[in-house]
Amino acid sequence: MTDWLLWLEQSALPTWVRESGSVWGYPTVLTLHTLGLGVLVGASAVVDLRVLGFARQFPIASLPSLTPAIVSGLVVNTLTGLLLFAADASTKAAQPVFYLKLGCIALALVATVRLLRLVRQSPDDRALALAGARRWAGASLGLWAAAITAGRLMAYL
Amino acid sequence: MMELALWLRATPVSEAIRALPWLWPLAESGHFVGLALVIGVAGLFDLRLMGVLRHVPVAAVKALMPWAIVGFGLNLATGTIFLVGAPDQYVTNIAWWAKVGCLCLAGLNAFIFETRLGERALAVPAGGDTPGAVKVVGAVSLLSWLGVLYWGRMLAFIGNAF
Numbered sequence: 125m126t127d128w129l130l131w132l133e134q135s136a137l138p139t140w141v142r143e144s145g146s147v148w149g150y151p152t153v154l155t156l157h158t159l160g161l162g163v164l165v166g167a168s169a170v171v172d173l174r175v176l177g178f179a180r181q182f183p184i185a186s187l188p189s190l191t192p193a194i195v196s197g198l199v200v201n202t203l204t205g206l207l208l209f210a211a212d213a214s215t216k217a218a219q220p221v222f223y224l225k226l227g228c229i230a231l232a233l234v235a236t237v238r239l240l241r242l243v244r245q246s247p248d249d250r251a252l253a254l255a256g257a258r259r260w261a262g263a264s265l266g267l268w269a270a271a272i273t274a275g276r277l278m279a280y281l
Numbered sequence: 282m283m284e285l286a287l288w289l290r291a292t293p294v295s296e297a298i299r300a301l302p303w304l305w306p307l308a309e310s311g312h313f314v315g316l317a318l319v320i321g322v323a324g325l326f327d328l329r330l331m332g333v334l335r336h337v338p339v340a341a342v343k344a345l346m347p348w349a350i351v352g353f354g355l356n357l358a359t360g361t362i363f364l365v366g367a368p369d370q371y372v373t374n375i376a377w378w379a380k381v382g383c384l385c386l387a388g389l390n391a392f393i394f395e396t397r398l399g400e401r402a403l404a405v406p407a408g409g410d411t412p413g414a415v416k417v418v419g420a421v422s423l424l425s426w427l428g429v430l431y432w433g434r435m436l437a438f439i440g441n442a443f
Contacts, residue, residue: 151438166321179344273310
């Protein structure tokens with residue numbers, strides 16, 4: 125396990141990200157990871173808040189239009205997240221809070237995907253409520269916030 | 282400016298912030314949650330002003346905006362904790378001033394929107410395109426918030442990194 129992590133960490137691209145000192149290395153990858161977080165969690169939060177009953181003027185039928193934003197944010201953060209992990213693989217793999225973060229992300233994605241499916245099947249707020257969509261919206265909102273907190277705590281624990 | 286920062290750093294409030302080891306990480310986590318609300322909600326409104334997502338009436342997207350204000354309020358509060366806790370490391374950092382500049386631009390732009398263009402923009406129905414001036418205000422808003430995010434992230438890498 126450790127051998128593999130050290131090999132990863134010492135391979136060319138992760139080494140450059142970590143050690144180049146270039147603004148295009150670590151700072152840019154981290155900035156893109158933050159931007160991806162904003163788009164992914166922000167767009168999910170819009171769906172969650174609307175399903176929870178806020179901004180009722182916003183048509184439910186338009187919520188699936190946010191899916192491309194959620195997917196783009198997820199793609200950007202998976203790629204930048206893999207790079208950030210590779211650059212410090214042996215340290216991050218030893219942090220329990222890193223696995224907590226991954227667990228929160230996995231569960232948040234389950235809730236968000238499930239919620240988007242219910243949204244596509246429901247013509248109005250009443251149908252959404254009957255399908256139990258609010259529980260998934262609340263779970264999605266809470267789990268994304270927990271993922272952000274666990275990610276932030278990786279710098280401390 | 283440095284004298285003011287050092288005076289602030291010596292105040293009991295500033296000392297109290299630094300004396301609570303869990304407060305800084307907690308405030309940072311809140312700052313990132315607030316960031317997501319601002320980017321997600323205000324960003325969506327900006328895009329609609331720019332003419333994206335036309336099948337939604339402008340007023341319907343505006344109805345979400347209180348949540349961008351919640352996010353901004355959270356970030357103003359947590360940002361104040363950082364500034365009061367370690368004022369010297371911010372006022373001497375060029376990236377922080379660039380971030381404040383972007384915040385002022387976003388604020389001024391929002392003021393122009395609310396006072397001059399808001400009513401015209403909110404009348405745009407589903408399927409309707411927005412006037413050119415509204416598109417410009419939407420683009421300036423989006424770029425200035427992205428600038429706030431960029432310079433905030435660069436605080437640790439440009440100037441006196443901490």
